Amino acid sequence: MTLPEISHIRLVNQQLVGTDFKTPEQIVSWMGAMQAQDYAMSKWAVGVRLPNSTDKLIQEALDKGAIIRTHVLRPTWHLVSADDIYWMLELSGPRVKAFIQPRIKFLEITEQLFSKSNAIIEKALSANNHSTREEIIAKLNEANIITDDLRGLHFLMRAELEGLICSGITRNKNQTYALLSERVAKTASLNKDEALAKLAKKYFLSHGPATLADFTWWSGLSASEAKHALEMIKSDLVSDTIEKQTFWMNNSVSTFDDKRSTYLLPAFDEFLISYKDRSASIPLHHQSRAFTNNGIFKPVIVENGQVTGIWKRTIQKDKVIIETDYFKPQNEASKKQVQKAAGRFGKFLNKQITFL
Numbered sequence: 001m002t003l004p005e006i007s008h009i010r011l012v013n014q015q016l017v018g019t020d021f022k023t024p025e026q027i028v029s030w031m032g033a034m035q036a037q038d039y040a041m042s043k044w045a046v047g048v049r050l051p052n053s054t055d056k057l058i059q060e061a062l063d064k065g066a067i068i069r070t071h072v073l074r075p076t077w078h079l080v081s082a083d084d085i086y087w088m089l090e091l092s093g094p095r096v097k098a099f100i101q102p103r104i105k106f107l108e109i110t111e112q113l114f115s116k117s118n119a120i121i122e123k124a125l126s127a128n129n130h131s132t133r134e135e136i137i138a139k140l141n142e143a144n145i146i147t148d149d150l151r152g153l154h155f156l157m158r159a160e161l162e163g164l165i166c167s168g169i170t171r172n173k174n175q176t177y178a179l180l181s182e183r184v185a186k187t188a189s190l191n192k193d194e195a196l197a198k199l200a201k202k203y204f205l206s207h208g209p210a211t212l213a214d215f216t217w218w219s220g221l222s223a224s225e226a227k228h229a230l231e232m233i234k235s236d237l238v239s240d241t242i243e244k245q246t247f248w249m250n251n252s253v254s255t256f257d258d259k260r261s262t263y264l265l266p267a268f269d270e271f272l273i274s275y276k277d278r279s280a281s282i283p284l285h286h287q288s289r290a291f292t293n294n295g296i297f298k299p300v301i302v303e304n305g306q307v308t309g310i311w312k313r314t315i316q317k318d319k320v321i322i323e324t325d326y327f328k329p330q331n332e333a334s335k336k337q338v339q340k341a342a343g344r345f346g347k348f349l350n351k352q353i354t355f356l
Contacts, residue, residue: 001240006209006247006280007305013206013250014271015049016263016302021196021250024050024061029081032202033088036069036077039175041266041299047348048263054290055349059170066184069167069175071160081185086163091195092188092220094160099220100154107247117145117155118164122179129170130176193232196221200229207274208249215254228351245277261304262337264311264322264345268297272307282307286327300310301338308334313345319352320345 001009007267011017014031024046032222036042036117043058046067050057056074061067068085072078073092080088117140124131124139137152156177169179172182190198200222205216216226230248230256238251265271272278281302282290290307291297301309301324301340309326322342330338 001209002090002303003246003280009209009249010281011261011305012272013208013301015206016271017261019049019051021050023066024053024058025066025083028067028079028120028205029083030202031206032084032199032269033078033080034075034270035268036079038084038267039069039077039139041268042079044348045269046343048265048269056150061094062167063169066176068180068184070082070165070180071096071157073218075157075222083187085166085180085184086187087190087195088199089161089163091187091192091199093163093220095215095220097158098162100157102117104154106189107149107154109154111267113145116143116268118159118162120145121159121177122164125165125168125177125179125182128178128182130171130178130351132171132174132176155222158248164218167223167315180212193228194228196225196228197232200226203274204233208237209247210275211245211247211277214277216264216274217314218274233314239321256347262334263302264338264341265300265302267299271302272300273297282303289327299355301341303337311342315349315351319354320349321356322356323356 015021015027019027021030027046027049034045035129036044036045043055046058047053047055052146066082068080068082069077070080070085072080072088075096118345119135120139120143123138133156136156137147140147140152140155145155156165163180165177166180166183167177168183170176200215201220203218204210207218212226212230215230215236216223219226221229236251237248239246239248241247272281278287288306290300290310298310299313300307308330310322311322314321323337340353342353
């Protein structure tokens with residue numbers, strides 16, 4: 001197996017090349033968790049993997065609570081299926097809280113203060129009273145809880161990590177929070193080994209071929225926890241070693257022959273962000289153009305499994321303006337494939353596409 005072949009197999013396992021799944025929540029569940037700090041782009045991350053889907057369809061899945069957007073795995077937003085939200089929070093919540101503890105200490109937020117804010121938030125959201133961030137912050141301010149210097153966001157994140165709140169419905173184009181218990185029925189807890197094995201299996205089946213280091217990065221687990229998780233599921237996987245790195249994947253490897261596969265992937269897409277080493281899909285000398293050292297990932301153009309450029313969109317009332325920035329000159333056949341991929345994005349948004 002070569003590095004380009006690894007990238008091709010990832011396209012298949014990440015459901016970018018054909019899928020048998022029919023709903024947005026099935027895609028999200030298969031992927032385990034999908035990074036989602038850019039809300040609009042996170043919906044396209046699901047949509048690009050689900051043929052003929054629309055932004056409206058993904059939004060409906062979010063509004064009905066089949067997909068939850070919350071802080072999980074690492075201290076950032078992810079999309080998670082309702083079926084996975086509880087066990088995944090129980091596994092990763094304590095580690096994320098420990099990771100951000102130095103910032104919490106700097107902001108002088110005590111556990112007593114978190115308990116007070118949680119009680120206020122719970123009361124404000126009870127009886128399905130989905131509320132915006134600003135509305136919740138106002139309630140905290142009324143109780144004389146200081147929320148400036150991003151303290152308010154930490155109160156909300158803590159409530160998420162403790163399984164108190166999660167994403168609510170979209171109201172007048174504004175995102176809201178809701179009580180998790182009112183959105184998703186509580187499921188049976190998993191013991192830690194069960195949760196570790198389940199998370200590892202989801203990752204390597206959907207993201208493989210991938211290394212232990214990739215899984216450790218994506219999961220937010222400690223090195224020892226990630227290694228233990230992989231050890232528990234090795235019998236379900238196969239491996240191959242390339243350049244002294246061992247890659248693990250589904251034991252029934254699928255490839256494809258379409259050398260013209262082209263995708264406009266969103267910012268922070270799992271195709272790049274879910275791996276510590278991204279060299280299988282983008283050469284080192286181009287990586288600084290696709291993502292920054294501080295973790296900002298741009299929308300990318302992927303052709304035949306390789307990132308060949310970046311793109312951006314400007315959304316207007318009835319159209320989307322697409323601008324492309326290739327790493328090297330492209331021939332007309334390649335440009336036509338990119339235009340075709342852009343057309344799929346336009347259909348997703350129900351808007352016409354215009355190129356600059």
